[in-house]
Amino acid sequence: MHNLVKVTDSVYWVGANDRKTERFENYMPLPMGVAYNSYVIKDEKTCVIDTVEFGVEGLFMEKLECVLDGKDLDYIVVNHMEPDHSGGLRDLMKKYPNAKVVGNAKTFPMMKAFIHEANEENFHIVKEGDVLDLGHHKLTFAMMPMVHWPESMVTYDTTEKILFSNDAFGSFGALDGGIFDDEVNFDFYEDEMRRYYANIVGKYGMQVQNAIKKLSPLEIKYICPSHGIVWRTDIKRVIKHYDYWSRLEPESEGVVIVYGTMYGNTAKQANAIARELSAQGIKEVKVYDASKTDHSFILSDIWKYKGLIIGSCSHNNALYPKVQPLLHKLQNYGLKNRYLGIFGNMMWSGGGVRGIQAFADALNGNEIVAEAVEVRGNPTLEDYEKLENIARAMAEKIKSHR
Numbered sequence: 001m002h003n004l005v006k007v008t009d010s011v012y013w014v015g016a017n018d019r020k021t022e023r024f025e026n027y028m029p030l031p032m033g034v035a036y037n038s039y040v041i042k043d044e045k046t047c048v049i050d051t052v053e054f055g056v057e058g059l060f061m062e063k064l065e066c067v068l069d070g071k072d073l074d075y076i077v078v079n080h081m082e083p084d085h086s087g088g089l090r091d092l093m094k095k096y097p098n099a100k101v102v103g104n105a106k107t108f109p110m111m112k113a114f115i116h117e118a119n120e121e122n123f124h125i126v127k128e129g130d131v132l133d134l135g136h137h138k139l140t141f142a143m144m145p146m147v148h149w150p151e152s153m154v155t156y157d158t159t160e161k162i163l164f165s166n167d168a169f170g171s172f173g174a175l176d177g178g179i180f181d182d183e184v185n186f187d188f189y190e191d192e193m194r195r196y197y198a199n200i201v202g203k204y205g206m207q208v209q210n211a212i213k214k215l216s217p218l219e220i221k222y223i224c225p226s227h228g229i230v231w232r233t234d235i236k237r238v239i240k241h242y243d244y245w246s247r248l249e250p251e252s253e254g255v256v257i258v259y260g261t262m263y264g265n266t267a268k269q270a271n272a273i274a275r276e277l278s279a280q281g282i283k284e285v286k287v288y289d290a291s292k293t294d295h296s297f298i299l300s301d302i303w304k305y306k307g308l309i310i311g312s313c314s315h316n317n318a319l320y321p322k323v324q325p326l327l328h329k330l331q332n333y334g335l336k337n338r339y340l341g342i343f344g345n346m347m348w349s350g351g352g353v354r355g356i357q358a359f360a361d362a363l364n365g366n367e368i369v370a371e372a373v374e375v376r377g378n379p380t381l382e383d384y385e386k387l388e389n390i391a392r393a394m395a396e397k398i399k400s401h402r
């Protein structure tokens, strides 16, 4: 069969690209698609590491059959029960009824909840540090609770030093030919990787930090995640990114301005702030209308940049409904290490600025750079002066790190 990719002589990538699904988890757009990675180890015993999402399991099974070339399947390792990796599991267990299914104590109750008919006699429960002997390859397991589900674990091949990391070190973006980090221009994938991290794993920074610490003594020659490129050349690079992102440390000195508007007054305010930021020498300024750009992209840039300026018109005594969910997510994910600015628009008793202020008060570890600016209707020259003050204060804070 075509497109059988070898990671090493006896380890194969049998994943599948998905360029059809519009939205990951039915809400995050996938303009560059996504890859569901699965791997097969062909040793005295054969072993599959994770499966794929519903819809691409046919291709996965075809590849697997080809790799096995008539051999039976002995083991299926389930690092994570989320359906984008366990969607192919039901078919796989049916086709290979003798295969032992390897997971931890938290894996199997989830498996039974998703696949009622799963044969418990085949369940093989492993705990931290247990070894699974495939012949030449010896696999061991490390628990990664809440990266990003309770049962998440990683599998480490002690023989070839391969970390099957599941969602850790994963990325959005289909694998457009290049499978390995040295076959692609990573700059091309970086934004999609950060977007994946921020939106999927972003809430669990502390757990990711624990995972990095736990994995640091291991010699790792390959990182085989369950989405995106396989790392074999610049492994330090991907670990460095995850280390930064999980500490919520910004990578760049730019500023995100995100606003919600019905009739354009709040947008005028956003543009004035953006212009002054540029005049003050901030080269990376990203301005987003929260009603138009999907929040997963905005969140990714918020992860990237040091400055965040939020604006909202007033709507029924509260925040504008298209700004509210973004702030909810940032609060839920515990945004920190950012300089914040606040602005908004109103006509009678406000609501927008109040809502942003309540959001900022509920967070720890961020600094508001200037007094919030609330404008009534069309901004006056005096209003513009105050808005530009936010920009100047933000630029000054950011430049102080140069």
Ligand SMILES: Cc1cc2nc3c(=O)[nH]c(=O)nc-3n(C[C@H](O)[C@H](O)[C@H](O)COP(=O)(O)O)c2cc1C
Residues within 6 Å of the ligand: 260, 261, 262, 263, 264, 265, 266, 267, 313, 314, 315, 316, 317, 318, 345, 346, 347, 348, 349, 350, 351, 376, 377, 378
């Ligand atoms: C449906 C609706 C609800 C509104 N609710 C409030 C409100 O609770 N408090 C307030 O001060 N203004 C309220 N306004 C007025 C707008 O906030 C005001 O016109 C503002 O200038 C709109 O800013 P924009 O041009 O950026 O959309 C409301 C307007 C609309 C259309």
